[in-house]
Amino acid sequence: MTTKKTLFLVEVAVFTALALLLDLIPLQIKIWPQGGSIDFAMIPIFIVAFRWGLKGGLISGFLWGMLQIAIGTAYVLVPLQGFIDYAIAFTGIGLAGVVAKSVQKNVRENKVKSYLSLITLGVFIGSFARFIAHYIAGIVFFESAVEGQPVWLYSLLYNGSYMLPSFVLSAVAVFFLFHKQPKTLLQTK
Numbered sequence: 259m260t261t262k263k264t265l266f267l268v269e270v271a272v273f274t275a276l277a278l279l280l281d282l283i284p285l286q287i288k289i290w291p292q293g294g295s296i297d298f299a300m301i302p303i304f305i306v307a308f309r310w311g312l313k314g315g316l317i318s319g320f321l322w323g324m325l326q327i328a329i330g331t332a333y334v335l336v337p338l339q340g341f342i343d344y345a346i347a348f349t350g351i352g353l354a355g356v357v358a359k360s361v362q363k364n365v366r367e368n369k370v371k372s373y374l375s376l377i378t379l380g381v382f383i384g385s386f387a388r389f390i391a392h393y394i395a396g397i398v399f400f401e402s403a404v405e406g407q408p409v410w411l412y413s414l415l416y417n418g419s420y421m422l423p424s425f426v427l428s429a430v431a432v433f434f435l436f437h438k439q440p441k442t443l444l445q446t447k
Contacts, residue, residue: 303351304381385428
């Protein structure tokens with residue numbers, strides 16, 4: 259196995275474990291008892307996605323979702339809902355990796371505004387993909403908690419109430435992490 263492959267596997271494992279740890283420690287703001295919190299837990303997945311691209315981000319996100327099910331912190335009503343809310347939603351975070359090469363190119367060229375925009379775009383793509391999966395699961399598997407409110411509106415408000423602030427927090431944190439140490443975005447040769 260090559261050194262680069264080994265580094266890839268180690269970073270995916272370590273950052274996935276860090277995402278799970280950040281999800282478990284009480285630094286988060288729990289919004290709803292059924293799940294959904296504003297926290298730092300997506301940040302390690304975005305780091306992997308920006309360092310290793312789509313493959314790294316998707317694998318890391320998927321593993322984080324599966325770990326939540328494995329340790330019993332997932333809120334699963336039926337298997338299909340669990341699959342959408344954990345396998346698909348958390349894998350979706352890794353879609354941020356679609357802009358990884360452009361982010362890395364702009365870091366190498368020291369184009370701060372460009373890589374800020376691209377990091378924000380990548381974090382938006384990953385956050386939006388996760389939101390869409392949770393939103394769909396909310397419409398299909400959960401009922402509106404408010405009498406007379408359409409379930410689509412309830413799912414939008416429920417999932418949007420924690421995903422929008424999580425997107426903003428993640429975008430700011432990831433940008434500042436890489437802005438202070440831009441070379442950490444670049445893979446070693």
